[in-house]
Amino acid sequence: MRSKFExxxxxxxxxxxxxxxxxxxxxxxxxxxxxxxxxxxxxEMAFAVSLTLFTSLISATVIMxxxxxxxxxxxxxxxxxxxxxxxxxxxxxxxxxxxxxxALLMFLGSNGIGDYLEILGIELVxxxxxxxxxxxxxxxxxxVKTLYSTFNYIDPRYEFVSRSLxxxxxxxxxxxxxxxxxKGLFATIIIAIARCIGTFASVLFVGGGILMKTETLAVSMYxxxxxxxxxxxxxxxxxxxxxxxxxxxxMEKYAxxxxxxxx
Amino acid sequence: MYLEIEDLSVDLGEFHLKNIxxxxxxxxxxxxxxxxxxxxxxxLETIIGFYNPTKGTIKLKNKLLNDVxxxxxxxxxxxxxxxxxxxxxxxxxxxxxxxKKFSKEEVAEKINKIAKKMKIEHILHRNIDTLSGGESQRxxxxxxxxxxxxxxLMDEPFSALDVSTQAKLTSLIKNVCKEYKTTCIHVxxxxxxxxxxxxxxxxxxxxxxxxxxxxxxxxxxxxxxxVADFVGVQNIFEGNIIEISPEVAKIEIGHGxxxxxxxxxxxxxxxxxxxxxxxxxxxxDHERIKxxxxxxxxxxxxxxxxxxxxxxxxxxxxxxxxxESGPTVLVNVxxxxxxxxxxxxxxxADILSVKKNKEIYISFKSLNVNIISDYERxxx
Numbered sequence: 001m002r003s004k005f006e007x008x009x010x011x012x013x014x015x016x017x018x019x020x021x022x023x024x025x026x027x028x029x030x031x032x033x034x035x036x037x038x039x040x041x042x043x044e045m046a047f048a049v050s051l052t053l054f055t056s057l058i059s060a061t062v063i064m065x066x067x068x069x070x071x072x073x074x075x076x077x078x079x080x081x082x083x084x085x086x087x088x089x090x091x092x093x094x095x096x097x098x099x100x101x102x103a104l105l106m107f108l109g110s111n112g113i114g115d116y117l118e119i120l121g122i123e124l125v126x127x128x129x130x131x132x133x134x135x136x137x138x139x140x141x142x143x144v145k146t147l148y149s150t151f152n153y154i155d156p157r158y159e160f161v162s163r164s165l166x167x168x169x170x171x172x173x174x175x176x177x178x179x180x181x182x183k184g185l186f187a188t189i190i191i192a193i194a195r196c197i198g199t200f201a202s203v204l205f206v207g208g209g210i211l212m213k214t215e216t217l218a219v220s221m222y223x224x225x226x227x228x229x230x231x232x233x234x235x236x237x238x239x240x241x242x243x244x245x246x247x248x249x250x251m252e253k254y255a256x257x258x259x260x261x262x263x
Numbered sequence: 264m265y266l267e268i269e270d271l272s273v274d275l276g277e278f279h280l281k282n283i284x285x286x287x288x289x290x291x292x293x294x295x296x297x298x299x300x301x302x303x304x305x306x307l308e309t310i311i312g313f314y315n316p317t318k319g320t321i322k323l324k325n326k327l328l329n330d331v332x333x334x335x336x337x338x339x340x341x342x343x344x345x346x347x348x349x350x351x352x353x354x355x356x357x358x359x360x361x362x363k364k365f366s367k368e369e370v371a372e373k374i375n376k377i378a379k380k381m382k383i384e385h386i387l388h389r390n391i392d393t394l395s396g397g398e399s400q401r402x403x404x405x406x407x408x409x410x411x412x413x414x415x416l417m418d419e420p421f422s423a424l425d426v427s428t429q430a431k432l433t434s435l436i437k438n439v440c441k442e443y444k445t446t447c448i449h450v451x452x453x454x455x456x457x458x459x460x461x462x463x464x465x466x467x468x469x470x471x472x473x474x475x476x477x478x479x480x481x482x483x484x485x486x487x488x489x490v491a492d493f494v495g496v497q498n499i500f501e502g503n504i505i506e507i508s509p510e511v512a513k514i515e516i517g518h519g520x521x522x523x524x525x526x527x528x529x530x531x532x533x534x535x536x537x538x539x540x541x542x543x544x545x546x547x548d549h550e551r552i553k554x555x556x557x558x559x560x561x562x563x564x565x566x567x568x569x570x571x572x573x574x575x576x577x578x579x580x581x582x583x584x585x586x587e588s589g590p591t592v593l594v595n596v597x598x599x600x601x602x603x604x605x606x607x608x609x610x611x612a613d614i615l616s617v618k619k620n621k622e623i624y625i626s627f628k629s630l631n632v633n634i635i636s637d638y639e640r641x642x643x
Contacts (some may be wrong), residue, residue, distance in 0.1 A: 183352075
């Protein structure tokens, strides 16, 4: 027999989740079947899907390479102005994504270091690199935050014991810390990929939102909505939902399996 | 000396170790006791190299360890909650350090040998989350010992175990450490560990070692009021020396209650220190030498009548409280403004028919009245 407390909490959870499901699911009912199929197999949609997946995977990889040492540093080491560094890293999570986009555009464009980079033959805005940079800046703070909690949760005495048994810092990190952080690492990968796939405003600014050049799924939704092509726009939205759902479901299942098999 | 720690200080922001001096012979077993937060674990983790000293030196076999990383020090550590790696089974946990030092064949051979000794052969391929507390602790000990460390540090290794497992592991550790001639520092809150394992005891508080001595010395001759209280002396009174000879000191603890002490060690020290002034001090009450005296409750004898005995201290009081604790009874007796605490067995309590408000005599030998030698610190 469930208590009243339990029933109320379960009820609230189910009700709100159902609202989410209905709102997201209603998008699937908007286009006609023919319109959806035509949009799905259009050249523009194929480009948007491949660009989104390609840039998101590259960004997520770079994010993971950067966020592991960053999160570990913040969790384990003390250094001057550590608190300030933490605030700066967390900052992009607190303000709208558009601010990151404008800041990046200003910094990388001709108002910032753009002219100098141009002399060196490097172009970082209005191209695929720009999309990756925008995704990196938006998703990195979320990844660092998640992995920081994971490292913080691991008892440092596991590392102490490993070192007392003859293993140096790197070997201990590889043999003990990373395996113990496996679940958190998977969660971080999920968050990083999901954030990269869903990044819109900053990608629009830094990538330029150029049709068939820097057109990710999120940008495609916006571009087609502004030109009145509802089928393409909604199809891009549906694909975003499906890709995100599959990413999270697969990663969560894999993370759970590898976690339970190692414990 | 095997381990030499000189003037060691560690600053961890909110916590400090202050001027620790500690020497250990090879094969010696030191037990550290002290209240929670006294710095025992920090001291162990500084010896092993997880914290850097701000001052002082740590030498092992004459080699300065201050800047040597933990992986090179060859010192193992065992924690209360074992800290076995959850992503490895028991075998891999034990093999973890050994495979760094020995060949694969040697590791297998050594694991078999130590598993037999620790009686864990049957659990070698079990996941660590299926182990009982005792099995986990045996595995953790095996993991620490297999690498043949120069020293082993144990941080409350038995605290989470039941009494019978504790007893088994205590005798196991004793035998294994003797056999491997391992030098040990063992942190505990359990006085049984002290009596069963220690060659010497260190009593810590607020990042300092307050007394480092043999078990008997620490328990019978605490150096200050904190140590006396911590090791369970229970009867600690402040008083003034009103008369002193080379053998006996008469100490007034207030309202005419006078206690005789034959603590020769401290009496000699006091006589030496106040040789010139002692007579003068006797003349002026406000200048008398203040001391602390400590009497263990088990040294107090109860009787219903006054009796002739060699005990120089005999007093009459009223029973204030009777506290039963397992097979013993703690009896609090009020004498003037002071409460003396004595221990009786249940059958003795029945024979004496102790009850609240009953008048009773207490006696104790002057030899069992310890003068706390650190009384100057107390007086400041």
